Amino acid sequence: xxxxxxxxxxxxxxxxxxxxxxxxxxxxxxxxxxxxxxxxxxxxxxxxxxxxxxxxxxxxxxxxxxxxxxxxxxxxxxxxxxxxxxxxxxxxxxxxxxxxxxxxxxxxxxxxxxxxxxxxxxxxxxxxxxxxxxxxxxxxxxxxxxxxxxxxxxxxxxxxxxxxxxxxxxxxxxxxxxxxxxxxxxxxxxxxxxxxxxxxxxxxxxxxxxxxxxxxxxxxxxxxxxxxxxxxxxxxxxxxxxxxxxxxxxxxxxxxxxxxxxxxxxxxxxxxxxxxxxxxxxxxxxxxxxxxxxxxxxxxxxxxxxxxxxxxxxxxxxx
Numbered sequence: 001x002x003x004x005x006x007x008x009x010x011x012x013x014x015x016x017x018x019x020x021x022x023x024x025x026x027x028x029x030x031x032x033x034x035x036x037x038x039x040x041x042x043x044x045x046x047x048x049x050x051x052x053x054x055x056x057x058x059x060x061x062x063x064x065x066x067x068x069x070x071x072x073x074x075x076x077x078x079x080x081x082x083x084x085x086x087x088x089x090x091x092x093x094x095x096x097x098x099x100x101x102x103x104x105x106x107x108x109x110x111x112x113x114x115x116x117x118x119x120x121x122x123x124x125x126x127x128x129x130x131x132x133x134x135x136x137x138x139x140x141x142x143x144x145x146x147x148x149x150x151x152x153x154x155x156x157x158x159x160x161x162x163x164x165x166x167x168x169x170x171x172x173x174x175x176x177x178x179x180x181x182x183x184x185x186x187x188x189x190x191x192x193x194x195x196x197x198x199x200x201x202x203x204x205x206x207x208x209x210x211x212x213x214x215x216x217x218x219x220x221x222x223x224x225x226x227x228x229x230x231x232x233x234x235x236x237x238x239x240x241x242x243x244x245x246x247x248x249x250x251x252x253x254x255x256x257x258x259x260x261x262x263x264x265x266x267x268x269x270x271x272x273x274x275x276x277x278x279x280x281x282x283x284x285x286x287x288x289x290x291x292x293x294x295x296x297x298x299x300x301x302x303x304x305x306x307x308x309x310x311x312x313x314x315x316x317x318x319x
Contacts, residue, residue: 001039001272002260004052004252005032009066009089017297019275024080024082025056025089033098035274040102043274046143048138048264052112052252053092055128092132099136108135110235112256117241133237134257134265135264148262150230233259251277257284265290281303286312 007021016073019035022028039049048241083089100106110133117129145269242253257271261284265271269290273281285292296302 001043001048001266001273002050002257002284003273003275004277005035005275007054008056012144019297025091029091029094029098031096033102036104036287037102039274040104040138041273041302044140044143044269045092045138047138048107048144048260049134050257050260050264051095051134051136052131052256053095053134054131055091055253058087058089059085090267094131096134098135100258100273104136104138105140106134106136108235109134110135110237112252113238115238115240118205133260135260141197143266145263145266146232147227147229149259150227151233152230153226156216161233251280254280254284254287257281258288261285261288261290275302276305283308283312 005020008022008025019031020028022182023033036049043049072101072233096109112131112133114129114131120127122208225238237256237259239253239255257280261271261281264287265285267289271281271285272295273292273317274295276282276296279294282294283293283302288307294302294305296305
């Protein structure tokens with residue numbers, strides 16, 4: 001599952017039972033947890049759940065008004081969230097902790113960094129440039145295809161800190177990375193761990209000969225060869241926002257569900273988005289040749305999603 005639920009008190013999506021319009025954060029989180037309980041019921045045992053959710057500040061009012069157009073909804077006015085105004089509510093982490101209580105396993109709290117984040121008029125705090133993307137699993141063993149989302153190495157692999165400072169340490173890496181023949185860079189080492197084990201050299205010495213050792217030496221020998229398919233993308237994702245004029249401006253960029261689906265859903269599998277909105281998750285699933293199911297209270301968004309998928313099909317994508 002890949003989804004981005006409506007943020008609390010942020011937008012009016014013109015439906016009497018809409019999520020995000022609750023009177024307080026506690027009711028909002030309770031309603032979301034009820035949805036995720038149903039997700040837990042239908043999710044494959046080795047399935048994953050990716051949730052993008054933003055935060056809010058406690059306040060008496062959201063202030064400005066916007067036009068009534070379909071893609072330009074006005075903010076809601078929310079009562080004080082039982083906190084002194086200006087308090088950051090911490091809604092993403094409150095949701096994460098609540099889902100852990102439900103039995104979900106929280107595996108990652110990735111950061112979606114927005115290089116082109118919208119400016120804010122505040123002068124007494126820092127500009128918010130990121131949102132959270134949580135990865136949950138039902139059980140300890142689950143499907144996760146890291147190779148599908150690896151990123152290419154850029155130019156030469158970074159040199160060691162000492163090398164950057166002008167040192168000539170033998171382990172400093174100066175060759176192109178990854179090596180063309182898939183081998184490791186560096187020289188054979190005879191450090192303390194290798195001497196203790198006696199018969200081990202190279203990477204094995206750093207682990208005292210264990211196949212999956214845990215006693216890594218900070219200055220040990222060459223132990224981390226580059227993966228031929230690239231590096232782990234890590235948990236900070238630099239992804240610009242991309243406006244979509246036919247829908248509310250909370251549409252998240254396709255790059256996010258593309259990465260989540262590629263890693264978390266098997267080829268030919270099915271992706272669920274219970275807050276489908278403008279259909280970005282379904283569009284990404286279509287692009288990756290997965291089946292997809294989208295749910296939304298507002299039928300106008302269902303029509304919009306259908307139109308986007310038809311356009312994608314017309315442009316030659318597979319499903």
